[in-house]
Amino acid sequence: MSTPSYNVATGVATALAGFRLPEQLGFGNVAAPVMFAANCTAGSWGRGELLPYGPIEILPGARVLQYAELVFEGLKAYRVGAAAWPNLFRPRDNWLRLTRSATRLSMQPVPEELFMQGLDAVAGACERLIPRRSSQSLYLRPFLFGTEASYQLRNSTSFRFMVIANPVEIYSTGPMRVAIERRDVRATAGGVGEAKAAANYAAALRASTAATARGYPMTLWLDAQEHRWLQELSGMNLFAVIGGELHTPELDGAILAGITRDSLIRLARHLGLTVHERRIALDELLAKLQTGECSELFACGTAAIVSPIGVLGEADGVEYAPRSVDVVAARLREALLAIQERRAADPFGWTRDVAPFEIAVRPAAGAVERGGAPWHAHVYYLPEERHRADALRERFVGLRESGAEPQLLFVGTLRDTQVGPHVVPQFEVHFTSDLVPTVESLVRESGLTTLVHPLTADDLADHTTLGRWLGTPLPLDLSTLDPPGTNQGFARFGKTDF
Ligand code: PMP
Numbered sequence: 001m002s003t004p005s006y007n008v009a010t011g012v013a014t015a016l017a018g019f020r021l022p023e024q025l026g027f028g029n030v031a032a033p034v035m036f037a038a039n040c041t042a043g044s045w046g047r048g049e050l051l052p053y054g055p056i057e058i059l060p061g062a063r064v065l066q067y068a069e070l071v072f073e074g075l076k077a078y079r080v081g082a083a084a085w086p087n088l089f090r091p092r093d094n095w096l097r098l099t100r101s102a103t104r105l106s107m108q109p110v111p112e113e114l115f116m117q118g119l120d121a122v123a124g125a126c127e128r129l130i131p132r133r134s135s136q137s138l139y140l141r142p143f144l145f146g147t148e149a150s151y152q153l154r155n156s157t158s159f160r161f162m163v164i165a166n167p168v169e170i171y172s173t174g175p176m177r178v179a180i181e182r183r184d185v186r187a188t189a190g191g192v193g194e195a196k197a198a199a200n201y202a203a204a205l206r207a208s209t210a211a212t213a214r215g216y217p218m219t220l221w222l223d224a225q226e227h228r229w230l231q232e233l234s235g236m237n238l239f240a241v242i243g244g245e246l247h248t249p250e251l252d253g254a255i256l257a258g259i260t261r262d263s264l265i266r267l268a269r270h271l272g273l274t275v276h277e278r279r280i281a282l283d284e285l286l287a288k289l290q291t292g293e294c295s296e297l298f299a300c301g302t303a304a305i306v307s308p309i310g311v312l313g314e315a316d317g318v319e320y321a322p323r324s325v326d327v328v329a330a331r332l333r334e335a336l337l338a339i340q341e342r343r344a345a346d347p348f349g350w351t352r353d354v355a356p357f358e359i360a361v362r363p364a365a366g367a368v369e370r371g372g373a374p375w376h377a378h379v380y381y382l383p384e385e386r387h388r389a390d391a392l393r394e395r396f397v398g399l400r401e402s403g404a405e406p407q408l409l410f411v412g413t414l415r416d417t418q419v420g421p422h423v424v425p426q427f428e429v430h431f432t433s434d435l436v437p438t439v440e441s442l443v444r445e446s447g448l449t450t451l452v453h454p455l456t457a458d459d460l461a462d463h464t465t466l467g468r469w470l471g472t473p474l475p476l477d478l479s480t481l482d483p484p485g486t487n488q489g490f491a492r493f494g495k496t497d498f
Contacts, residue, residue, distance in 0.1 A: 006036070006048035006117055012125065013410070015052035017401065021129050025136065025169045027303060032126045032138065032165035036118040039147070040108050040159040048114060050121045053164065061149030063156045069146030070198040071101035074302045075259075076137040076168075077123040077354055079130040080341035083390050085414070086123055086130050086138070086354040089302075089340045091116065093259045094142070101195040102144055106155040110144055118142060118163035124357025126165060127413060128397060134341055135170040139303070171303035175310030175325045178218040178233065178299075179211035180282065182315065186231065188224035189253030196256060204234045216313050218299070222282060224254065230280045236299035236307065237261035241328050242288055244295075245274040252279070260300040264332055266348060271335065273328075286312070289320040296322050298329035305340075306333035356413040377439060380426045381448045389414055392446040393427050407432040 015033040022030055031053050038048035063069040073094040079086040095115045102109045119140055123130070130138040142163045146156030184207040187193055187200045208219045220238070223229040230249045232238050237258040240247045246268055251257050265275050288294035289312070297309035308326035313319045338344035342351060381389040393414060399405040412428035431439055 036163040059149040064145035072143035120355035179216035185224040236301035241296035250277040356415040
């Protein structure tokens with residue numbers, strides 16, 4: 001079993017085992033049961049920790065509370081389809097953007113390895129609760145904030161990096177009603193600008209709240225200097241279809257460099273569409289909506305992917321509606337989502353697997369008393385049998401999660417193990433001795449060309465049975481697999497005739 005390079009707090013296994021995915025997810029209403037945290041003091045990052053999700057302690061004078069010293073990110077882990085393993089979409093771009101945001105606020109950036117570790121820990125631990133239906137996912141929210149209690153106007157000397165998560169539906173309200181905001185300003189180049197800083201979102205709250213009350217759940221922002229040029233919506237970038245081509249405001253130092261925006265630009269060009277990144281005046285857009293030259297408007301971001309705009313509304317009640325809604329947008333949404341959900345090829349190399357999460361769950365003393373000594377078994381399988389192995393693992397997980405089998409202590413994830421020169425896929429189960437017959441029969445029923453055997457520190461490299469299973473004919477001595485007096489003798493089945 002691999003040891004994670006971060007701590008796993010007591011209570012994580014219980015929090016994960018006790019979590020039930022509700023039918024209704026919404027966007028951000030359901031919190032994942034675990035979170036990740038790491039602290040930085042005097043420029044040096046400590047070891048990260050995976051914890052049960054819950055309240056955190058912070059000094060009231062902490063600079064995040066006094067001066068909004070906070071930057072954040074948002075990305076999704078997808079696991080769509082019966083046998084899918086979770087994957088992340090362009091996580092390195094989120095790390096790069098968090099680094100740029102942190103640098104703008106003079107905060108200590110998060111090292112790439114720590115950032116990825118936080119994502120992998122949370123998404124890996126929550127693997128089972130990532131919904132499998134298309135357009136559902138696990139939304140990951142990494143954030144960094146200043147924890148030093150101080151009123152001095154300089155950056156903190158201590159920081160915390162955290163990752164929380166939510167199983168979510170795609171963020172969708174149908175065609176959006178968007179309010180044009182001509183008075184308040186959200187972000188300025190030279191100010192906190194394009195940083196994904198909490199302060200920019202705070203600046204948007206007054207107008208967004210008022211617009212929502214008038215029936216426009218989204219707000220369209222204009223530039224701070226002239227109140228003339230289109231920027232973006234409060235949490236999404238904007239596209240217009242003009243003369244059949246895509247137009248989007250160019251990044252001007254105040255617009256968030258959306259990863260979905262960038263992905264759509266590249267994908268659209270790949271699909272043969274013309275894309276312009278340019279300054280777009282609100283007047284031009286409204287005029288072209290009226291003539292019909294601008295046929296469609298949509299917004300994009302991690303939460304909604306691509307969301308059509310049905311109406312742009314002025315404060316005085318005048319409204320502008322594009323003549324088509326969700327035509328080009330729907331095509332792009334499906335093309336991008338198919339890559340994100342790995343239903344289509346990924347010519348850009350945008351997705352990457354979540355690292356498997358494994359923790360050694362020590363059986364509670366009670367379980368051992370009730371169920372006998374703890375055992376563990378590794379179920380090795382052939383690479384082409386992954387579906388069957390996954391199905392078997394699901395059966396174990398089902399038993400464990402339903403509470404029907406308290407003696408099943410732990411079910412690991414499917415992962416590749418290096419055995420000498422071989423890469424061998426396997427997963428691991430821990431159970432008490434009473435459960436040996438159940439495990440035996442479940443493995444038999446699975447039809448895997450499998451090998452279940454004990455794992456000791458020295459058995460993998462030269463294990464005779466494993467060597468044989470890998471195609472190297474080696475003498476087999478079952479007695480070496482069943483050392484008397486240990487809890488590890490378990491080498492009994494499979495189609496191989498050992
Ligand atoms: N603009 C703003 C203000 C946002 O908050 C977001 C969401 N992160 C976006 C645009 C879209 O960015 P992305 O595609 O990276 O999610």
